[in-house]
Amino acid sequence: MTQDELDQLAINTIRTLSIDAVQQAKSGHPGTPMALAPLVYTLWNRILNFDPKDPIWPGRDRFVLSNGHASMLLWSMLFLTRTQAVNADYENLGKPSVTLDDIRRFRQIDSKAPGHPEYHWVSGVETTTGPLGQGIATSVGMAIARKWLASRYNKPGFDLFDYNVYAICGDGCLMEGVGSEAASLAGHLQLDDLCWIYDNNHITIEGKTSITFTEDVAARFLAYRWNVLRVGDANDLTRIEDALDVFRKTTDRPTLIILDSHIGYGAPHKVDTAAAHGEPLGDDEVKLAKRAYGWPEDAKFLVPDGVMDTFDKGIGARGAEARRRWETLFADYRKQFPDLATEIDQMQKRELPKGWDRNLPSFKADPKGIAGRDASGEVLNVLAQNIPWFLGGSADLGSSNKTTLKFAGAGDFEPGSPGGRNFHFGIREHAMAAIVNGMSLSKLRAFGATFFIFSDYARPAIRLSALMELPTILVFTHDAMGDGEDGPTHQPVEQLVSLRAIPGLVVLRPADANEVVEAYRYILQLRHQPAVMALSRQPLPTFDRARYASAAGVARGAYVMADAPGGPPEIILIASGSEVTLIVEAHEALLAKGVRSRVVSMPSWDIFEHQPQSYREEVLPPSVKTRLAVEQASALGWERYVGDQGRVMGMKAFGASAPLKELQRKFGFEPDKVVAAALEMLGRK
Ligand SMILES: Cc1ncc(C[n+]2csc(CCOP(=O)(O)OP(=O)(O)O)c2C)c(N)n1
Ligand SMILES: [Mg+2]
Numbered sequence: 001m002t003q004d005e006l007d008q009l010a011i012n013t014i015r016t017l018s019i020d021a022v023q024q025a026k027s028g029h030p031g032t033p034m035a036l037a038p039l040v041y042t043l044w045n046r047i048l049n050f051d052p053k054d055p056i057w058p059g060r061d062r063f064v065l066s067n068g069h070a071s072m073l074l075w076s077m078l079f080l081t082r083t084q085a086v087n088a089d090y091e092n093l094g095k096p097s098v099t100l101d102d103i104r105r106f107r108q109i110d111s112k113a114p115g116h117p118e119y120h121w122v123s124g125v126e127t128t129t130g131p132l133g134q135g136i137a138t139s140v141g142m143a144i145a146r147k148w149l150a151s152r153y154n155k156p157g158f159d160l161f162d163y164n165v166y167a168i169c170g171d172g173c174l175m176e177g178v179g180s181e182a183a184s185l186a187g188h189l190q191l192d193d194l195c196w197i198y199d200n201n202h203i204t205i206e207g208k209t210s211i212t213f214t215e216d217v218a219a220r221f222l223a224y225r226w227n228v229l230r231v232g233d234a235n236d237l238t239r240i241e242d243a244l245d246v247f248r249k250t251t252d253r254p255t256l257i258i259l260d261s262h263i264g265y266g267a268p269h270k271v272d273t274a275a276a277h278g279e280p281l282g283d284d285e286v287k288l289a290k291r292a293y294g295w296p297e298d299a300k301f302l303v304p305d306g307v308m309d310t311f312d313k314g315i316g317a318r319g320a321e322a323r324r325r326w327e328t329l330f331a332d333y334r335k336q337f338p339d340l341a342t343e344i345d346q347m348q349k350r351e352l353p354k355g356w357d358r359n360l361p362s363f364k365a366d367p368k369g370i371a372g373r374d375a376s377g378e379v380l381n382v383l384a385q386n387i388p389w390f391l392g393g394s395a396d397l398g399s400s401n402k403t404t405l406k407f408a409g410a411g412d413f414e415p416g417s418p419g420g421r422n423f424h425f426g427i428r429e430h431a432m433a434a435i436v437n438g439m440s441l442s443k444l445r446a447f448g449a450t451f452f453i454f455s456d457y458a459r460p461a462i463r464l465s466a467l468m469e470l471p472t473i474l475v476f477t478h479d480a481m482g483d484g485e486d487g488p489t490h491q492p493v494e495q496l497v498s499l500r501a502i503p504g505l506v507v508l509r510p511a512d513a514n515e516v517v518e519a520y521r522y523i524l525q526l527r528h529q530p531a532v533m534a535l536s537r538q539p540l541p542t543f544d545r546a547r548y549a550s551a552a553g554v555a556r557g558a559y560v561m562a563d564a565p566g567g568p569p570e571i572i573l574i575a576s577g578s579e580v581t582l583i584v585e586a587h588e589a590l591l592a593k594g595v596r597s598r599v600v601s602m603p604s605w606d607i608f609e610h611q612p613q614s615y616r617e618e619v620l621p622p623s624v625k626t627r628l629a630v631e632q633a634s635a636l637g638w639e640r641y642v643g644d645q646g647r648v649m650g651m652k653a654f655g656a657s658a659p660l661k662e663l664q665r666k667f668g669f670e671p672d673k674v675v676a677a678a679l680e681m682l683g684r685k
Pocket of ligand 2: 170171172203204
């Protein structure tokens with residue numbers, strides 16, 4: 001067979017595997033894989049530096065399928081290239097990542113060919129996609145990380161980090177706001193290691209894009225300062241390859257390749273119809289498509305001889321050679337720069353360097369205290385000095401979030417200074433969270449920051465951090481009504497409970513400066529979980545830890561801070577963040593009245609839920625049923641801790657615009673109110 005024939009055979013294998021898998025599953029999107037098979041084939045087999053034998057080798061090119069509904073493209077490629085599986089500890093399992101059997105069981109339980117690409121479930125998937133726009137936004141984080149890594153670790157003759165990041169996207173990704181936010185920042189940052197390929201098929205689920213999407217995409221991206229290329233025929237491998245070559249020669253800007261395609265290419269009746277979406281083609285159409293590809297009409301899941309061999313000789317050989325070169329280079333590098341090499345090793349395994357927590361501050365008791373955000377700022381500055389690859393920034397609120405890294409040499413990450421540790425995401429919270437995911441996928445320890453209320457703007461990407469099990473960090477300040485005069489638009493109410501509802505996300509709302517330190521100490525040791533910090537804007541008293549229990553209790557999610565002498569508690573007061581001060585004051589007042597109350601500081605539901613039952617019952621003894629929770633946020637969910645005989649002092653409506661003191665009075669967050677509620681519950685009014 002000629003090379004052209006082999007190319008076509010491989011492309012049609014991708015197409016027919018996709019068709020058969022969707023047909024068998026009776027769900028999925030066959031049309032886009034049929035159209036994009038030539039693109040993916042060209043990119044993978046001719047360009048991509050990816051070694052299927054080691055899908056996590058640090059020098060590899062990254063491939064992101066942002067139109068995740070076309071997942072069969074990826075499952076076909078991972079199977080046909082014999083990509084190997086690795087586990088969560090980054091060990092090679094010596095077996096394929098995706099098998100033909102998985103593809104036969106596309107979208108079925110436990111199959112390694114699920115509905116959408118899932119990082120951490122299938123090796124070789126660089127990021128989870130499906131929610132449109134997330135993949136391309138995340139790819140910007142990968143390209144940023146590559147620049148940063150190159151700046152710190154590349155040395156003359158040692159281009160360790162010089163890979164490219166490719167993302168395929170459709171109309172949906174380019175319609176979504178997060179895609180625009182990310183594209184704007186990528187243009188500003190001149191990310192010339194980034195290439196998006198836009199499947200310009202003029203169709204989405206409801207029909208032609210003429211009903212919704214008539215902007216000039218090329219002009220938009222030119223305005224973002226991208227290089228824009230066009231390939232008028234999605235079946236022309238040479239032109240695809242040429243465009244990718246132009247990308248690789250382009251400096252100072254990212255590249256968008258607009259690829260004109262026909263969804264469902266080869267299926268004569270469903271071409272250009274929305275029916276190529278979200279449903280199988282049907283038996284007749286499958287036959288017609290296979291006939292058009294010169295395929296045996298009745299064959300299913302057919303992988304003709306020579307196809308896997310074509311991939312072995314293409315991406316397999318090239319990837320293996322590239323990795324071998326890289327490993328030799330890295331071995332020499334290790335001799336010359338042993339400390340930097342150790343950093344790279346540690347980073348790859350998400351380990352922390354020795355001494356990562358040295359010099360963490362310890363705050364003295366102080367009734368005036370300091371704001372959560374200020375304590376956080378001090379901690380971030382220490383951590384960033386101890387951990388070279390700990391970095392991040394804010395969505396234009398760095399001075400309010402106190403996330404600025406101020407030590408000598410910290411610097412700003414900008415086009416001319418890719419080694420900077422301070423990132424400026426601009427007012428693009430959603431893209432920020434997706435970019436932080438991309439940085440984390442590239443093994444940097446990255447954080448993003450904004451006001452807590454705007455966590456809503458970032459939420460879809462935070463959810464993906466949790467789904468992907470990435471140790472990202474979100475620093476959210478102005479955690480409750482401390483925002484005061486800014487009013488209800490800026491005062492979080494439902495954000496805490498909404499983030500607590502995300503599985504695997506560690507949400508922490510520390511009560512004083514020492515709890516902030518302990519919260520970061522806990523978070524930094526996470527390797528597979530993201531964390532959210534909810535920090536106060538206003539100063540919070542620093543508790544006297546000789547009098548109250550040590551803040552180290554943060555590591556257990558909740559802990560007893562104070563008890564009354566003379567017997568078991570009559571009532572348990574529970575709070576997080578700024579309201580811990582409130583219940584401590586109430587506790588002291590109750591003590592003076594001869595009431596035995598217990599103070600429980602509960603910075604994290606999630607961490608507490610993971611403690612053994614014995615510990616949980618130690619903190620919240622089942623026999624003590626009179627319980628009062630106080631939190632300046634939606635009361636929803638607290639029932640689980642106060643029980644049906646308990647009470648919650650929370651927010652039942654939005655806040656208001658006024659100085660904080662007046663808001664505390666209006667909404668009842670004052671020590672007297674807590675004392676009165678406790679006495680009433682105990683029948684001692
Ligand atoms: C955020 C988000 N909204 C909606 C969907 C549901 N959805 C899946 S595919 C699709 C159409 C996508 O159109 P396009 O990106 O042009 O891809 P094509 O149909 O051309 O493959 C939609 C709306 C989604 N996956 N993510
Ligand atoms: Mg489309």
